[in-house]
Amino acid sequence: MSDRLLVSTRKGLFALARGGGGWKVDGVSFPGENVTLAHTDPAGGWYAALNLGHFGAKLKFSPDRGKTWEDRAAPAYPEGETFAAADGKPPSPATLKLIWALESGDSSQNGHLWAGTLPGGLFRSDDGGQSWKLVRGLWDRPERAKWFGGGADFPGIHSICVDPRNPRTLRIAVSCGGAWITEDDGATWENVGQGMFAEYMPPEGRMDLAIQDPHMMVQCCAQPDHLWIQHHNGVFRSTDGARTFESVPNVQPSVFGFGVAVHPREPGTAWFVPAVKDERRVPVEAKLVVSRTRDGGRTFEVLRNGLPQENCYDIVYRHALAIDESGDRLAFGSTTGGLWTTDNQGDRWTQVPVRLAPIHAIKFVA
């Protein structure tokens, strides 16, 4: 099991290590700064995405597990590109608003990275973030004109699944822009995801693939054609590489949420952190629970052992629920800074004794 966690918070990047006494803070990088995401590459390097407000979105790299940091380039939209959301906001120059997803690409190519951003650009780096190129094959698709923001003013790419069988195949998910697949390293793209539906749209637009709001998409490492989506309007499962999805309607106590985790070898086993749908976004009955299925979504267990069961208003963002390579250890962090871990797939949770700022993202370090 992984004994190290990176926790990206509104007030810094916290490295936690598990020892004899449980999880403890082992290091803090960028104290006081808004760290929105962390990524680790196959060579052991750490990346941190910051959103500094006044000074924009930044990318940092550490070659030594957070001891020292170096500046890396933030993805930049090319001169002349404009952005116009489909919800009627006036067009504006396309500029980077947020780095919302970071994944390593071909592991045989050190420094190959993909970055998903707001307002909807996917970027590629072949030099560890020293430079970036907008993936034009996706950006230039006419369907992008239908994209719009969900909880933000701009659409954004938050999920990047690199196919372990072939790193030239990527599946991504966009809020609100649906699910997309490329099988030629990003040159051409197909808008996929038949079966998802969008209750927030007028009736004639609810099945439109290009306006779906997948909050998060994850892929089973051992069986990459099996993917799960926590969508704005429910949970969906694919067994054909994201081309089609089936609704999973019986998630208890609610089908609304942001995060989803899938077991690395058992594609039918997945976890969710449900909440009251979408006008309120608080735990159902103010009780924090995790919902787990082990049979592909036919049935769910509501896991609450070790989680607060009264007066709890913690919400878990899409990148803040993580599973390690063992498939037994999970962790999640909340908007009120709570952090919980389990070593038995959620049968019992333990709160890490820290009081953090709002947690944006959780990442196990291999």
Place this chain on the structure above:
Amino acid sequence: MPTVVIAPALARWLDPAPGINVGERSVEVSGGTVREVLDALFAQYPVLRGYVVDERGALRHHVVAFLNGAAITDKTTLSEPVDENGELYLFQALSGG
């Protein structure tokens, strides 16, 4: 030559992982317009470019530049002239409470 004063909140990011209690920095650079002065500044401190201007080269929405004590009004083309003894003060806009 004109002087650029970089406020502490900005100057601290000259260090990739900054500490606290970083003071302001004052730099003399050449240039006859705000744009030219900033380009000369970025030539000395390349990392500052992304903190001060966006991809379009416009001053970031929440960054303010004062030229000789008055806020510049052209934040996009940055065309205002800067005289030989001009002082350009770069700092974060006040927003929120």
